[in-house]
Amino acid sequence: MKNQLALYIHFPFCKRKCNYCSFVSYAHREADIPAYVNALNLELAQRATSQRVGSIFCGGGTPSLLSPKQIKDILATIHSRFTVDNAAEATLEANPGTIDESYLRAIRKLGINRLSLGIQSLNDDELRWLGRLHTATEAKEAVYQARQAGFSNLNLDLIYGLPGQTLSSWQHTLSEALRLSPEHLSLYALSLEDDVPMGQAIKQGRMPPLNPDRSADQYELAEDQLEASGYRHYEISNWAREGYQCQHNLTYWHNQPYLGVGVAAHSYIKNHRLANTTDLDRYLAASGNPSQVKDNDEEIKQELQLTETVILGLRLSQGVSIDDIQGRFGIDLGERYRQPIDELVSLGLIEWAGRHLRLTRYGQRLGNEAFWRFLPD
Numbered sequence: 568m569k570n571q572l573a574l575y576i577h578f579p580f581c582k583r584k585c586n587y588c589s590f591v592s593y594a595h596r597e598a599d600i601p602a603y604v605n606a607l608n609l610e611l612a613q614r615a616t617s618q619r620v621g622s623i624f625c626g627g628g629t630p631s632l633l634s635p636k637q638i639k640d641i642l643a644t645i646h647s648r649f650t651v652d653n654a655a656e657a658t659l660e661a662n663p664g665t666i667d668e669s670y671l672r673a674i675r676k677l678g679i680n681r682l683s684l685g686i687q688s689l690n691d692d693e694l695r696w697l698g699r700l701h702t703a704t705e706a707k708e709a710v711y712q713a714r715q716a717g718f719s720n721l722n723l724d725l726i727y728g729l730p731g732q733t734l735s736s737w738q739h740t741l742s743e744a745l746r747l748s749p750e751h752l753s754l755y756a757l758s759l760e761d762d763v764p765m766g767q768a769i770k771q772g773r774m775p776p777l778n779p780d781r782s783a784d785q786y787e788l789a790e791d792q793l794e795a796s797g798y799r800h801y802e803i804s805n806w807a808r809e810g811y812q813c814q815h816n817l818t819y820w821h822n823q824p825y826l827g828v829g830v831a832a833h834s835y836i837k838n839h840r841l842a843n844t845t846d847l848d849r850y851l852a853a854s855g856n857p858s859q860v861k862d863n864d865e866e867i868k869q870e871l872q873l874t875e876t877v878i879l880g881l882r883l884s885q886g887v888s889i890d891d892i893q894g895r896f897g898i899d900l901g902e903r904y905r906q907p908i909d910e911l912v913s914l915g916l917i918e919w920a921g922r923h924l925r926l927t928r929y930g931q932r933l934g935n936e937a938f939w940r941f942l943p944d
């Protein structure tokens with residue numbers, strides 16, 4: 568996987584906006600999808616590189632609003648312009664309520680080999696608060712349909728730390744999710760911007776505030792329950808059965824190159840971080856022309872590359888390898904960061920494990936407390 572390119576395609580359309588969402592996604596703009604696909608194909612063609620593609624990830628938004636024909640066109644562009652590894656992981660994010668078995672069969676045949684389902688909760692009240700389009704039963708049906716359609720690599724996204732969510736309600740979602748036997752689980756703590764409907768409801772006292780202590784208890788419960796069910800906790804928010812870690816996201820955590828196309832997509836290429844516009848109209852007007860849709864281009868100097876490699880690596884349970892840092896930057900990790908490491912070890916947030924520096928279990932809950940200490944002055 569190392570030295571291969573991760574290719575990300577952003578699809579910023581949703582049927583409607585969820586109550587907690589601050590992602591770049593547009594509701595009620597389905598009529599623009601065909602023009603968006605044309606623009607994506609143009610951007611992909613113009614930004615093709617010779618580096619072998621090790622993973623493709625179509626995220627959103629709701630990429631399962633793309634028709635199989637549109638997915639076929641995008642994949643055809645990718646395969647004609649890039650060299651794609653035969654074993655490349657190809658993920659599509661999908662939301663229950665937008666898919667059925669025949670759709671899933673069609674996209675599986677096109678080469679999508681990993682499905683990431685936005686389940687979020689298996690409690691109907693919580694799904695309503697969140698403003699999701701589906702019920703718990705529909706979420707379970709989506710998993711069943713995915714299996715019938717031949718998907719053997721499934722991720723379920725779940726959210727914890729919801730306003731008023733009890734430990735037992737979260738326990739219920741976890742247990743039900745485990746009964747579905749996914750290969751991979753991503754668990755995210757709810758965080759809210761003030762201007763989203765749920766943020767407003769909390770501000771106006773119509774919903775209880777977020778409770779970080781309960782959220783920490785829910786995280787701990789998940790750690791115990793998932794580990795007991797045979798999942799390996801390999802990144803702060805991610806668990807997988809053996810052999811099913813997300814190859815695409817590992818590229819980010821190893822601070823390796825990735826190319827992002829589409830509205831709001833980011834890239835990290837040749838030590839430059841690039842960001843596309845978040846404005847759908849501007850992207851469409853430019854038909855995805857890379858020079859017109861780029862909003863930011865920042866050179867990442869070696870000092871920052873090192874810091875980012877350490878911080879991203881600490882997100883992984885195995886931690887950061889002394890040998891990788893030595894090989895990549897010619898720097899002794901323990902020497903270079905002696906002071907923050909000593910401090911964090913004494914606080915019980917990080918530890919040495921052989922030739923790796925990693926967060927402790929306690930540190931995984933307080934990652935940011937550790938990360939900022941590695942930032943340059």
Ligand code: SF4
Pocket residue numbers: 580581583584585587588589590592627628629662685
């Ligand atoms: S489906 Fe995802 S991207 Fe779309 S509105 Fe809901 S949370 Fe946002």
